Amino acid sequence: TQDGAKKFDYQSDVARLRKIVINRDVFLRELISNANDALEKLRLTSLTDPEVLHGAEQMNITLRAYKDEDGSSRLVITDTGIGMSPEELTANLGTLAKSGTTEFLAKAESTDTTGTGNLIGAFGLGFYSSFLVSDRVYVASLAAPSSANPNPTQHVFSSSADESTFEVYPDPRGNSLGRGTEITLVLRDDALEYMDTTKIMDLVNKHSSFATSFPVYLFTQRTEEVPVEDEESEAEESTPLPSSEDEDEEEAVVEEVSEQEEEKTPKTQSITVDEWVQLNSQLPIWTRDPKTVSDEEYERFYEATFKDHEKPLAWAHFTGDSGSGVSFRAIIYIPSHLDNSYWQNPMETSAKDIRLMVKRVFITNDLGEDALPKWASWIKVVVDAEDLPLNVSRETLQSNKFLKQLKSIITRRIIQTLSKLHDAAMKDKKDGDEDDVESDVDGDKWAEISKVYNNVFKLGAVEDIKNRDKLGALVTFSTNQGKDVSLDDYLENRKKGQKQIFYLADMGKSTEDLAKSVFVEKLHARGYQVLLLSEPLDEIFVQNLKNWKRLPFQDVAKAGLKFGDEEEDPAEEKEKQKALTEQYKPLLDWLKKESKDVVRDVVISNRLVTSPCAIVADTHGYTANIEKMMNAQVAGGSNKFMHEYAKKMKLLEINPRSPLIEGLLKRVEQLPSEEEERDLEAEDELREVTSVLIDGALVRSGFGVPDSNEYVLSPLQSSDPSQRDFKRNRFFTRVDRILRRSLGVSETAPTDSTVKPAPPVDSKPVEEEELSFDDTHVRIDPEMMGLFDQQEAAPQAQAHWEVEEIDDEGNAVKPVSHDEL
Numbered sequence: 001t002q003d004g005a006k007k008f009d010y011q012s013d014v015a016r017l018r019k020i021v022i023n024r025d026v027f028l029r030e031l032i033s034n035a036n037d038a039l040e041k042l043r044l045t046s047l048t049d050p051e052v053l054h055g056a057e058q059m060n061i062t063l064r065a066y067k068d069e070d071g072s073s074r075l076v077i078t079d080t081g082i083g084m085s086p087e088e089l090t091a092n093l094g095t096l097a098k099s100g101t102t103e104f105l106a107k108a109e110s111t112d113t114t115g116t117g118n119l120i121g122a123f124g125l126g127f128y129s130s131f132l133v134s135d136r137v138y139v140a141s142l143a144a145p146s147s148a149n150p151n152p153t154q155h156v157f158s159s160s161a162d163e164s165t166f167e168v169y170p171d172p173r174g175n176s177l178g179r180g181t182e183i184t185l186v187l188r189d190d191a192l193e194y195m196d197t198t199k200i201m202d203l204v205n206k207h208s209s210f211a212t213s214f215p216v217y218l219f220t221q222r223t224e225e226v227p228v229e230d231e232e233s234e235a236e237e238s239t240p241l242p243s244s245e246d247e248d249e250e251e252a253v254v255e256e257v258s259e260q261e262e263e264k265t266p267k268t269q270s271i272t273v274d275e276w277v278q279l280n281s282q283l284p285i286w287t288r289d290p291k292t293v294s295d296e297e298y299e300r301f302y303e304a305t306f307k308d309h310e311k312p313l314a315w316a317h318f319t320g321d322s323g324s325g326v327s328f329r330a331i332i333y334i335p336s337h338l339d340n341s342y343w344q345n346p347m348e349t350s351a352k353d354i355r356l357m358v359k360r361v362f363i364t365n366d367l368g369e370d371a372l373p374k375w376a377s378w379i380k381v382v383v384d385a386e387d388l389p390l391n392v393s394r395e396t397l398q399s400n401k402f403l404k405q406l407k408s409i410i411t412r413r414i415i416q417t418l419s420k421l422h423d424a425a426m427k428d429k430k431d432g433d434e435d436d437v438e439s440d441v442d443g444d445k446w447a448e449i450s451k452v453y454n455n456v457f458k459l460g461a462v463e464d465i466k467n468r469d470k471l472g473a474l475v476t477f478s479t480n481q482g483k484d485v486s487l488d489d490y491l492e493n494r495k496k497g498q499k500q501i502f503y504l505a506d507m508g509k510s511t512e513d514l515a516k517s518v519f520v521e522k523l524h525a526r527g528y529q530v531l532l533l534s535e536p537l538d539e540i541f542v543q544n545l546k547n548w549k550r551l552p553f554q555d556v557a558k559a560g561l562k563f564g565d566e567e568e569d570p571a572e573e574k575e576k577q578k579a580l581t582e583q584y585k586p587l588l589d590w591l592k593k594e595s596k597d598v599v600r601d602v603v604i605s606n607r608l609v610t611s612p613c614a615i616v617a618d619t620h621g622y623t624a625n626i627e628k629m630m631n632a633q634v635a636g637g638s639n640k641f642m643h644e645y646a647k648k649m650k651l652l653e654i655n656p657r658s659p660l661i662e663g664l665l666k667r668v669e670q671l672p673s674e675e676e677e678r679d680l681e682a683e684d685e686l687r688e689v690t691s692v693l694i695d696g697a698l699v700r701s702g703f704g705v706p707d708s709n710e711y712v713l714s715p716l717q718s719s720d721p722s723q724r725d726f727k728r729n730r731f732f733t734r735v736d737r738i739l740r741r742s743l744g745v746s747e748t749a750p751t752d753s754t755v756k757p758a759p760p761v762d763s764k765p766v767e768e769e770e771l772s773f774d775d776t777h778v779r780i781d782p783e784m785m786g787l788f789d790q791q792e793a794a795p796q797a798q799a800h801w802e803v804e805e806i807d808d809e810g811n812a813v814k815p816v817s818h819d820e821l
């Protein structure tokens with residue numbers, strides 16, 4: 001322990017973290033990235049507080065591998081950045097205040113991360129990766145002088161890989177750094193490869209060539225053959241030779257020399273040359289001509305800048321003029337994934353990855369709430385403005401026109417980039433040339449983008465009215481015909497006369513299920529396309545847009561559906577409809593009476609093929625989808641009555657071609673109409689069938705079936721007509737009864753529902769051995785066996801099903817509580 005050292009315990013997470021096995025190469029990338037951050041912070045601070053620059057002139061990063069006097073192999077990464085005070089050393093390197101840490105640890109500990117450097121970088125746990133290659137790490141740091149800390153002193157943080165503590169102490173070397181941070185890795189015996197300068201160059205090239213715009217230097221030593229002065233060479237050559245005055249030997253030397261002269265090789269000597277080699281002499285990528293930048297360079301720049309190890313899906317590199325005289329260069333990237341946090345509250349998220357630079361100096365990545373439209377907050381942008389003052393602050397930026405203009409330019413570019421990819425994929429799809437490799441590439445790319453961002457485009461079209469049309473054009477939907485189509489595709493394939501865009505929405509259902517819906521059957525049979533909307537945002541999207549290129553969206557589960565060819569022979573159609581209504585009048589009347597609690601009206605359907613009936617929402621009523629959402633929202637709220645009203649804005653549509661409906665019509669017609677001839681039993685039975693039919697229609701149409709306790713069973717058998725007000729009773733009870741009838745089982749015979757009661761209360765404390773189990777064998781308690789015997793002996797102990805029982809009177813039997821037994 002160093003004199004004056006303070007000893008600290010790590011947070012437990014740090015200890016866990018340091019044990020994770022991971023691709024070791026990442027450590028260098030992480031340390032260079034930290035060094036870059038420290039330098040950027042220094043430069044930014046210096047804009048308002050030039051004093052911080054005192055101490056060291058250069059702003060750079062240096063790497064040096066050397067063998068220490070104690071025999072250890074060391075790799076040293078030094079930066080002349082902002083540095084850390086002893087308190088900062090303790091706080092920054094001794095604690096993990098990151099929200100993602102626990103998640104990272106869980107993931108890293110449960111997966112085999114060897115070979116992939118992705119995990120550690122993705123979570124930004126940078127510094128600790130040092131321990132992947134080191135037994136001990138020293139971090140010496142001297143903070144930049146500031147008004148708060150005008151005379152900083154250099155301190156050392158020291159920790160070994162297998163300890164759970166670290167120390168911080170004043171550096172015995174004094175303020176040797178001038179400013180910044182020096183990280184000394186005492187390499188593990190199995191990590192000596194990192195002493196090799198070629199290896200280090202490779203690593204920097206591979207992972208860090210775009211990590212920083214500050215120069216990175218590597219200390220190298222090479223041996224060089226240098227010509228030697230004659231006297232010196234004699235002196236040197238004489239050394240290995242035995243000093244002798246012997247003539248022969250003198251001759252021998254002369255001979256050797258003359259041989260060399262024949263080959264014309266000058267006399268040389270090997271010397272070691274120390275050299276600092278700059279590893280990153282390229283211009284920053286955004287300042288280069290896009291034609292000279294390879295895809296790989298764009299990808300690596302992205303990875304280094306945004307610490308995202310998954311390749312971006314697309315990018316655009318452009319120069320622009322803000323219009324207020326600020327010219328800039330920018331690269332925008334479309335990441336391959338959305339952060340989980342995006343959908344948690346998309347309207348609250350603000351863009352956090354717009355890296356604004358002024359003349360290559362990083363200024364900020366926080367341009368505030370309104371930097372981009374909310375839907376686009378996931379975009380990653382690097383923008384370098386030429387003509388802004390270097391000391392621009394966020395506040396001045398906000399009042400500056402530039403930011404507004406930047407927002408609209410970037411938004412336009414994002415949409416342009418997406419539209420271009422979309423159009424290319426669509427064009428290729430249309431050309432349909434199978435051999436065209438290009439087309440596959442475009443199609444695949446777009447498919448990937450659509451997979452990640454389809455819902456974002458919907459949100460964008462809802463939120464960003466200015467760009468609604470462009471974003472709406474990017475959205476795709478599944479259809480009953482099995483393919484994903486955009487709205488433009490849909491319009492292109494519409495049938496003659498079709499003046500509506502058909503859709504069916506039911507959140508959470510699979511599109512396969514939606515395709516089988518009663519509402520789709522006729523449209524499908526006739527060859528019309530129906531958009532199948534199953535995502536939460538879908539219905540919000542169509543309700544906001546209302547129409548696409550002037551064609552309105554039509555919910556096929558709602559009144560108002562028109563195929564568009566009805567008009568072809570309107571007189572005949574009307575005639576047919578009139579005749580049907582006439583024919584079915586008795587049934588319509590009957591159903592109206594029976595379904596008055598559920599629907600507003602009963603009509604003959606034009607949308608059903610095989611299904612007997614369906615429940616259709618009025619134009620302004622709830623569809624099943626909306627009703628589900630509303631039920632969740634209004635439960636008990638103040639607009640409960642409005643909700644109840646809207647719920648009833650439904651129509652029962654019946655299919656006159658369904659044998660079931662025809663059969664029902666017959667039965668209704670057979671009911672005697674005279675009051676004194678009424679067959680009450682037949683009526684009740686028919687009512688029951690009807691009510692199951694209505695409930696079936698509700699279910700078929702995606703609605704919930706009212707099944708609450710407020711429906712009481714009617715005294716079916718009562719002879720008192722005043723008691724015969726048939727109330728809709730519980731759905732399953734009705735189904736149960738109809739099943740019994742069809743099976744010829746007594747409708748009223750009760751099911752024995754007695755159960756074996758629990759034994760009496762045992763107030764004794766739980767004894768230890770009662771709970772102990774043998775680890776290897778399942779122990780069968782003799783008493784438990786007795787319990788089985790008992791059960792066999794007690795035939796009344798039967799399974800109790802969740803079906804409500806009715807007694808002889810048709811009244812509900814209250815489940816018998818155990819205590820009563």
Ligand SMILES: Nc1ncnc2c1ncn2[C@@H]1O[C@H](COP(=O)(O)OP(=O)(O)OP(=O)(O)O)[C@@H](O)[C@H]1O
Nearest residue numbers: 034035038083084092093123124125126127128181
């Ligand atoms: N070279 C350095 N100079 C100054 N401060 C540093 C340096 N290296 C690390 N730090 C400080 O230590 C903190 C922790 O570093 P660490 O690499 O663990 O995470 P991070 O850099 O904050 O996260 P990320 O990797 O996501 O950027 C940094 O935030 C920074 O404040």
